[in-house]
């Protein structure tokens with residue numbers, strides 16, 4: 001069936017969501033890239049010289065809430081991370097891409113975001 005209604009509470013446009021607000025420029029951030037699908041901005045508490053968050057404009061709370069039809073969105077996020085890594089000069093030395101998912105991973109903002117982290121040698125994953 002086409003036109004499936006998205007009726008999960010977590011996926012509804014969220015007026016209170018910080019990253020929805022940043023994507024809509026209703027909250028401040030340093031945006032480094034935007035298009036109709038994704039927005040990328042500098043993390044407010046960077047853990048490395050390059051620390052960018054890549055988010056979809058669509059509100060999806062966690063990767064657990066991802067649906068099959070969101071695959072293009074995830075592709076766009078990873079593709080943008082690859083391109084930004086090149087533009088920010090970390091593609092040759094390498095970088096880390098991270099999705100934190102819910103409590104055990106320490107997800108603190110409930111709007112999916114891909115961390116692009118680089119510019120120094122990173123420690124091993126805990």
Ligand code: 5GP
Pocket residue numbers: 018029030041042043044045046053099100106107108109110
């Ligand atoms: P999480 O732990 O949910 O994967 O990561 C959330 C990230 O969002 C953290 O790295 C945190 O520093 C960042 N963050 C939290 N609030 C803000 C904000 O208001 N602006 C920006 N640019 N980043 C934020």
Ligand code: ZN
Pocket residue numbers: 014017018019020021058059060110111
């Ligand atoms: Zn949101």
